[in-house]
Amino acid sequence: xxxxxxxxWAFFSNSLTRDMEFKANFIGMLFVDSVYYGSHFLFFxxxxxxxxxxxxxxxxxxxxxxxxxxxxxxxxxxxIAENLGKLNRMIVKGDLDFVLMKPVNSQFFSSFxxxxxxxxxxxxxxxxxxxxxxxxxxxxxxxxxVLFFGYSFMLGLCIFYSVDFIIASLAFWFRDxxxxxxxxxxxxxxxxxxDTIYSGFLRKTxxxxxxxxLVSSVPARIFIxxxxxxxxxxxxxxxxxxxxxxxxxxxRGLARYESASS
Amino acid sequence: xxMVNRFTAKYSAVIRMTWIQALEYKANSLxxxxxxxxGVFIEYLLxxxxxxxxxxxxxxxFTFGDLMVYIFLSLVVGQLKSSWITSLEMITAIRxxxxxKYLIRPISFFTYHFMLFIGYxxxxxxxxxxxxxxxxxxxxxxxxxxxxxxxxxxxxxIISVYLSYSxxxxxxxxxxxxxxxxxxxxxxxxxxxxxxxxxxxLRFFPDSVLKxxxxxxxxxxxxxPVSIATGNxxxxxxxxxxxxxxxxxxxxxxxxxxxxxxxxxxYEGFGG
Numbered sequence: 190x191x192x193x194x195x196x197x198w199a200f201f202s203n204s205l206t207r208d209m210e211f212k213a214n215f216i217g218m219l220f221v222d223s224v225y226y227g228s229h230f231l232f233f234x235x236x237x238x239x240x241x242x243x244x245x246x247x248x249x250x251x252x253x254x255x256x257x258x259x260x261x262x263x264x265x266x267x268x269i270a271e272n273l274g275k276l277n278r279m280i281v282k283g284d285l286d287f288v289l290m291k292p293v294n295s296q297f298f299s300s301f302x303x304x305x306x307x308x309x310x311x312x313x314x315x316x317x318x319x320x321x322x323x324x325x326x327x328x329x330x331x332x333x334x335v336l337f338f339g340y341s342f343m344l345g346l347c348i349f350y351s352v353d354f355i356i357a358s359l360a361f362w363f364r365d366x367x368x369x370x371x372x373x374x375x376x377x378x379x380x381x382x383x384d385t386i387y388s389g390f391l392r393k394t395x396x397x398x399x400x401x402x403l404v405s406s407v408p409a410r411i412f413i414x415x416x417x418x419x420x421x422x423x424x425x426x427x428x429x430x431x432x433x434x435x436x437x438x439x440x441r442g443l444a445r446y447e448s449a450s451s
Numbered sequence: 452x453x454m455v456n457r458f459t460a461k462y463s464a465v466i467r468m469t470w471i472q473a474l475e476y477k478a479n480s481l482x483x484x485x486x487x488x489x490g491v492f493i494e495y496l497l498x499x500x501x502x503x504x505x506x507x508x509x510x511x512x513f514t515f516g517d518l519m520v521y522i523f524l525s526l527v528v529g530q531l532k533s534s535w536i537t538s539l540e541m542i543t544a545i546r547x548x549x550x551x552k553y554l555i556r557p558i559s560f561f562t563y564h565f566m567l568f569i570g571y572x573x574x575x576x577x578x579x580x581x582x583x584x585x586x587x588x589x590x591x592x593x594x595x596x597x598x599x600x601x602x603x604x605x606x607x608x609i610i611s612v613y614l615s616y617s618x619x620x621x622x623x624x625x626x627x628x629x630x631x632x633x634x635x636x637x638x639x640x641x642x643x644x645x646x647x648x649x650x651x652x653l654r655f656f657p658d659s660v661l662k663x664x665x666x667x668x669x670x671x672x673x674x675x676p677v678s679i680a681t682g683n684x685x686x687x688x689x690x691x692x693x694x695x696x697x698x699x700x701x702x703x704x705x706x707x708x709x710x711x712x713x714x715x716x717x718y719e720g721f722g723g
Contacts, residue, residue, distance in 0.1 A: 217634025224638040228645040235655050239510055240501045368482045375486045378493055386496045 196293065197301055204304035218307045226259050229381075244385035249326045254383050254409040256319045261342065261380075261405050263315060265349050267308035272300050273353050277360040277367055283448045296439045300354065319412075337416035341408040344428045349404050351431035352376060354438075361442030380404035400427045461558070462566045469570025480578045487526045487582065494522045494650070511655055517681065520593045521652055523586065524677045527579045528608060529649035532615040532672055535640045537568040538623050539633055545626040545714075548721045561707065565616055596682045603689055604680040610696045611672050617703035618668060624707060627714025648674035652683075668703065671696035 208215050233255060237248045246254065276299060279285040288298050323330055356373045360366040379387075379401035387395050387402060395402040407420045473479075502508070502515050513521065541564055544550045553560040587595055595601050622639060625632045644650060646669050653661065653674045664670055675692050678684040684692065 211631065213629065214631050214634065217631065217638075221634050221638045221641065225641050228642050231660070232645050232650055235651050235657075236497070236501065238655070238657070240504050242504070243497075243500055244504075363478075366478075368479050372482045372485070375482070375489050378489060382493055382497060386493075386500045391496075 193294070193297055196297075200302055201304045201306070205306040208306045215307045218305070219310055222259075222263065222308075222311045226255075229255055229259075243383050246383045246385050249322075250409075250413050251383055252322055253319065253326075253413055254405065256315055256322060257342070257409045257412060258381055258405040260312060260315045260319070261345055261349065261408070263308045263311045264346060265353075266305050267312065268304065268346075269300055269350055269353070271303040271305055273357045273373075274370055275303070276357045277365065277369055280360040280446065281365050285446060286448050289443075295443070296436070300350070331415070334412055334415050337421065338408055338412040341411045341421060341424060344424045345404045345408050347428045348400050348424075348431055349377070349380070351428075351435045352399075352401075354435050355431075358438045358442045361445045377401065377404075380406070383409075396423065397427060400431070403427055462562060465563060465566040466570040466573070469567050470573045473571050473574045477574065480574045483530060483575055484578055484582065487523070487530070487579075490526045491519065491523045495519055498522075511652070512683070513652065516593060517683075518652070520586070520590075521677055521681055521683070522650070524583070524594065524680050525649045525652075525673050527583065528611060528673050528676050529644065529647070531572060531575060531579065531608070532612045533640065533643075534568045534616045534619050535636055537564055537571070537616075538619040538636050540564070541620075541623045542626045542631075542633055542636070545623070545718070546630055548719075550718060551720050554715075554720075561620060561711070564620075565613075568616060569612075594681050599686070600680055600682060603693075604676050607671075607676040607679055607693060607696065610693065610700055611676050614668055614696060614700045614703060615672050617700060617707055620707040621703060621710055624710040624714045627717050643669065643672070647672040648677070652678075668696070668699035671699055 230252075233248075233251055237251070241247070243251065279288070279299070285295075285299070288295050291298060320330065353373045356376070357366075357369045359369060376399065379395055379399070384392070384395070384402040384406035392402070403424050407424050410420060411417065498515065498518055502510070508514060510518070541560070544553075544560075550560065553563065586593065595604070618639075619636065622632060622635050625635065646664060647653075648670070653664065653670055656664070671692070675684070675696060679689060
C-alpha cells in the first residue's frame with residue numbers, strides 16, 4: 190500500500206512536469222471544464238424555469254448535486270480517465286507487455302500511470318464553489334455530513350472506476366473496442382441526473398446492477414440531507430462487489446491477452 | 452464540365468474509401484444507436500417527472516410526445532452534424548506536419564476532410580435513416596406531417612452538416628497560430644450540445660439567451676431542421692430561416708478560407 194502510494198506520487202510528479210511543458214493545454218482544459226459546468230447549469234436552469242422541484246430535490250439541491258457530480262467527474266479525470274482511455278490501444282498494439290514486465294501490480298499501473306494534473310485546480314475551484322453555494326443557500330455544513338460525504342464520495346469514485354474499467358477491459362474479448370470510452374460515457378450519463386427521476390425497476394437497477402445512482406446522487410444526498418445508513422450500506426456492498434468483479438475481469442482478460450504486436 | 456467531373460470523381464473516391472473503412476467498424480453504429488436511445492430515455496424520465504409535477508399536458512406549446520420526438524430528432528441531427536473527431540485529426544495534421552501532403556497534391560484540405568467526415572458518418576446516416584423511418588411507421592403523425600416536411604428536413608439537415616463542418620474548420624485553422632486548439636474544439640462541442648437545442652428546444656431558453664443565440668449560427672445546426680421535421684415552424688418561415696442558414700454557411704466558408712490562407716503563411720511544415 191505504502192509502496193503504491195509512493196509510486197503514485199512519482200506518477201503525479203512526472204505527469205505534472207509533462208503538463209507544465211504544455212501550459213496552453215493546461216489552461217485550455219480548465220476552459221473546457223468551465224464550459225462543461227456552464228452548459229449543465231444552463232440546462233438545469235432552463236428545466237427549473239418550468240418546475241420547482243424534482244420530487245425531494247429542489248433547485249438548490251440540484252445545484253449542489255451538479256457541483257458534486259462535477260467534482261466526481263473531475264477527480265476521475267485527475268486520477269484515472271486518461272489511463273483507461275489508453276487501455277484499448279495498449280491491448281491492441283501489445284504495449285501492455287511493458288506494463289506486465291514491470292515489478293508492480295499491472296492493474297494499478299494501467300489505472301494510475303498518467304495523472305491529469307490540471308484537474309487539481311478544477312477540484313479546488315469546485316470545492317470552494319460547493320462551500321460558497323451551500324453558504325448562499327443558508328445551510329450549515331455539519332462535520333458528520335462532510336465526513337460521511339467524503340466516505341460516500343470515495344465509494345462513488347470506486348464504482349465509477351469499476352464500471353469504466355470493466356467496459357475498457359472488454360477489449361481483451363473484442364480484440365479492438367475503440368469506442369469503449371463513448372459507450373462508457375453513455376452509461377455514465379445516468380449518473381448525471383438526480384436519482385429522483387428514476388422509479389420502479391429502473392431505479393432498482395441503477396442502485397444495484399448498473400449502479401449509476403450510487404456514483405453522484407447518493408454522495409449528494411448525504412451532503413444535503415445527512416448520512417443515511419441504508420444508502421451507505423448499499424453503496425459499500427455494491428462497491429465491494431464491483432471491485433471484486435474488476436479484479437476478476439482483469440485477471441481473466443490478461444489470460445486472453447495475446448500480446449498483439451510481438 | 453470537365454472540372455466538375457474531375458472534382459466529383461476525386462472526392463467521391465474519398466467517400467467510397469472511407470465508407471469501406473466505416474463498414475469495418477460496425478460496432479460504432481451500435482454504440483451510436485445506444486447513445487440516441489439512452490439519451491432520449493434519460494430526457495424522457497426527466498420530462499415525465501416535470502409534466503407529472505406540474506400536472507399539465509402542454510409546456511411551451513409542446514405536449515410530452517412532441518417533446519420526446521423533438522429530443523429524439525435533435526440527438527440524431529446533433530450526432531450527424533458533429534465533426535469534432537475529424538477536426539481533432541485536422542489539428543494533428545497541422546501540428547505534426549501531415550498537412551504537407553495536401554500542399555503538394557491537387558487536393559483541398561477543406562474538401563478532403565469534409566468528404567472523410569461524410570464517409571465515416573455514412574454508416575450512421577444509414578442506421579439513423581432506419582430509426583427515423585421506424586418512428587414514422589410506428590408512431591404516425593408524431594413527426595413529418597407532410598412530404599414537404601421531409602424535404603425541408605433533408606434540405607436543412609444538409610445545410611446543417613455543412614455549416615457545422617465550416618464552423619469547426621475555422622476553429623481548426625487557429626492551430627496555425629496556437630498549435631494546440633483541441634480544447635477550443637471540445638469546449639465548443641460541449642457548449643453546442645445545449646446551445647444548439649440538442650438537449651432542450653431553443654424556445655425553452657430565456658429571452659436573454661435567445662437574443663444572443665439569434666446572432667450566431669447555432670440555431671441553424673439542430674433547431675431549424677428539427678423544427679421543420681416536427682412541424683413546429685410555420686411553412687412561410689422556412690425560406691427566411693433557410694436563407695439565414697445559407698448565409699451563415701457562405702460566411703463561415705469565406706471566413707474559413709481567409710483564416711486558412713493567412714494561417715498557411717505561418718505553417719512551418721515540421722515533421723510530416
